Amino acid sequence: MSQARLAPCLQLPLENKTLVNVIEKAKDWALMHGVGMRDKKHFNKDVIQIAPFILLPSPFPKTEFMKAVELQPVLNELMHKVAHDDEFLEQTLQNALQVDEFTANLYDIWLKVKNEGISQPISLGMLRSDIMLESRCPHTENQCAKHTPYCSWKQVEINSIASGFGHLGPVSREIQSYILRQLGHGDLIKNMPENRALSGLCSGIIEAFDLFGVLNAVVLFVVEEVSYNICDQRFHEFEISEKRPEIQIYRKTLNEIYEETELNDKKQLMLDGHPVAVVYYRSGYEPAQYPTAREWDARLRVERSTAIKCPSIHYQLAGTKKVQQALAGPGVLEKFMGSGTSTSRVRDIFTGLYSLDFDESGERAVEMALADAERFVLKPQREGGGNNVYGSEVRDALTRMRHSRERAAYILMERILPPLVSGYMIRPGAPVPPPLVDLVSELGIFGVIIGTKEKIYCNRQVGHMLRTKLADANEGGVAAGLGALDSPYLLDL
Numbered sequence: 001m002s003q004a005r006l007a008p009c010l011q012l013p014l015e016n017k018t019l020v021n022v023i024e025k026a027k028d029w030a031l032m033h034g035v036g037m038r039d040k041k042h043f044n045k046d047v048i049q050i051a052p053f054i055l056l057p058s059p060f061p062k063t064e065f066m067k068a069v070e071l072q073p074v075l076n077e078l079m080h081k082v083a084h085d086d087e088f089l090e091q092t093l094q095n096a097l098q099v100d101e102f103t104a105n106l107y108d109i110w111l112k113v114k115n116e117g118i119s120q121p122i123s124l125g126m127l128r129s130d131i132m133l134e135s136r137c138p139h140t141e142n143q144c145a146k147h148t149p150y151c152s153w154k155q156v157e158i159n160s161i162a163s164g165f166g167h168l169g170p171v172s173r174e175i176q177s178y179i180l181r182q183l184g185h186g187d188l189i190k191n192m193p194e195n196r197a198l199s200g201l202c203s204g205i206i207e208a209f210d211l212f213g214v215l216n217a218v219v220l221f222v223v224e225e226v227s228y229n230i231c232d233q234r235f236h237e238f239e240i241s242e243k244r245p246e247i248q249i250y251r252k253t254l255n256e257i258y259e260e261t262e263l264n265d266k267k268q269l270m271l272d273g274h275p276v277a278v279v280y281y282r283s284g285y286e287p288a289q290y291p292t293a294r295e296w297d298a299r300l301r302v303e304r305s306t307a308i309k310c311p312s313i314h315y316q317l318a319g320t321k322k323v324q325q326a327l328a329g330p331g332v333l334e335k336f337m338g339s340g341t342s343t344s345r346v347r348d349i350f351t352g353l354y355s356l357d358f359d360e361s362g363e364r365a366v367e368m369a370l371a372d373a374e375r376f377v378l379k380p381q382r383e384g385g386g387n388n389v390y391g392s393e394v395r396d397a398l399t400r401m402r403h404s405r406e407r408a409a410y411i412l413m414e415r416i417l418p419p420l421v422s423g424y425m426i427r428p429g430a431p432v433p434p435p436l437v438d439l440v441s442e443l444g445i446f447g448v449i450i451g452t453k454e455k456i457y458c459n460r461q462v463g464h465m466l467r468t469k470l471a472d473a474n475e476g477g478v479a480a481g482l483g484a485l486d487s488p489y490l491l492d493l
């Protein structure tokens with residue numbers, strides 16, 4: 001069976017001269033509006049280069065887009081409940097903790113903080129639910145009324161830490177609008193949904209700041225040693241200072257936090273003489289970001305403090321792959337959400353998710369994956385891209401790990417097969433005009449939730465981002481150089 005296709009928003013290919021001309025303009029537009037990143041190969045702090053982008057917005061069915069947008073507050077609340085269910089997190093993670101040192105370190109911090117007594121009950125969740133259209137229809141022709149090149153969408157995962165692209169999502173819509181206008185198709189812009197992700201995410205930080213309620217307090221962004229995705233991060237700062245000029249924002253690495261902060265007798269995290277109201281992590285999600293014990297000490301200090309964390313450590317644990325897999329288990333969603341329609345709507349977005357624990361169902365999952373490895377993705381408890389195993393390597397990895405405890409640190413997930421779209425990917429330094437290629441997209445919906453275990457202060461969907469990659473690429477990280485910025489072009493299918 002050939003993979004399903006969606007038609008691009010304009011007839012392609014474009015004439016070479018038109019293409020070269022519009023790309024030249026678009027690249028300059030990109031550089032002048034923050035559609036940029038730092039160069040990994042020739043790093044220079046003073047230089048920004050264009051971020052890879054797709055020339056034209058990619059088609060996405062409107063009904064499915066709306067479904068995703070409407071479901072986000074439900075997913076936010078689910079994550080909030082999961083993050084506050086100590087027993088569920090413990091049970092779900094216990095096997096992975098034995099073999100995954102990174103998750104175990106996070107978990108230890110959580111235990112320490114809990115035992116000491118939580119000094120800040122409010123958490124700020126800035127979540128991003130990543131989804132892909134599934135082109136394989138499980139129904140037979142007679143059962144399926146739609147017969148569209150997609151069936152529905154499925155969730156890839158939900159991110160609870162450093163969910164990026166609050167700026168790059170909306171600005172992708174702007175650059176593609178500019179391109180459509182230059183091509184004489186400005187009338188199509190109406191099919192690109194409004195995207196206020198940056199404003200919505202920053203409002204979350206501001207609301208948390210106000211809940212903290214201390215006048216001379218500051219906001220702290222936890223950043224990497226080197227931030228390649230600097231435009232995305234900085235535009236969050238610019239947006240906050242535009243809305244609330246009095247809020248001071250600091251950017252510090254975990255090592256700098258170790259050196260420059262302390263807890264005072266009220267457990268306030270003091271930085272430069274100011275209590276920190278909100279800590280927003282854009283780093284701290286992968287082992288390499290904790291090269292020494294100092295970074296772990298810094299993380300513990302932040303968690304012990306009264307600062308409102310985005311995310312608190314239990315939110316980070318709730319965002320692990322293992323938790324996602326456990327939520328798909330029988331009766332688990334019902335435990336958190338009851339048995340109403342929301343529960344079945346959430347269940348519908350799960351693709352096959354299987355534990356690889358040493359028990360009967362884990363063995364069955366191993367057998368299933370060995371028999372048909374191409375159908376699956378093998379995922380460790382990691383964030384940040386580049387950690388998953390795909391295709392025939394799933395078989396090799398499972399054969400190697402089958403009798404080792406290591407396997408409990410992974411989950412097995414059915415591979416989603418999105419429909420193809422033809423398009424042009426513009427990359428820094430690549431020859432112009434680029435070839436017309438087959439692409440697939442992944443939509444991320446942003447959500448903001450603020451609350452304590454007992455009370456939710458705010459819960460909303462705040463915008464989206466679309467990442468698109470070559471159809472034969474496994475992963476689509478833009479900062480990693482695989483994917484490109486894009487935005488949805490809604491279709492009435």
Ligand SMILES: Nc1ncnc2c1ncn2[C@@H]1O[C@H](COP(=O)(O)OP(=O)(O)OP(=O)(O)O)[C@@H](O)[C@H]1O
Nearest residue numbers: 156157377382383384385413414415416474475476
């Ligand atoms: N089940 C799946 N089917 C198809 N593609 C998948 C699947 N799971 C993951 N991918 C691809 O791999 C990428 C990374 O997967 P995932 O998001 O689970 O890992 P991650 O390390 O948490 O990445 P991120 O940094 O984007 O949060 C996804 O963006 C998607 O392109």
Ligand SMILES: [Mg+2]
Nearest residue numbers: 157159383384
């Ligand atoms: Mg992730």
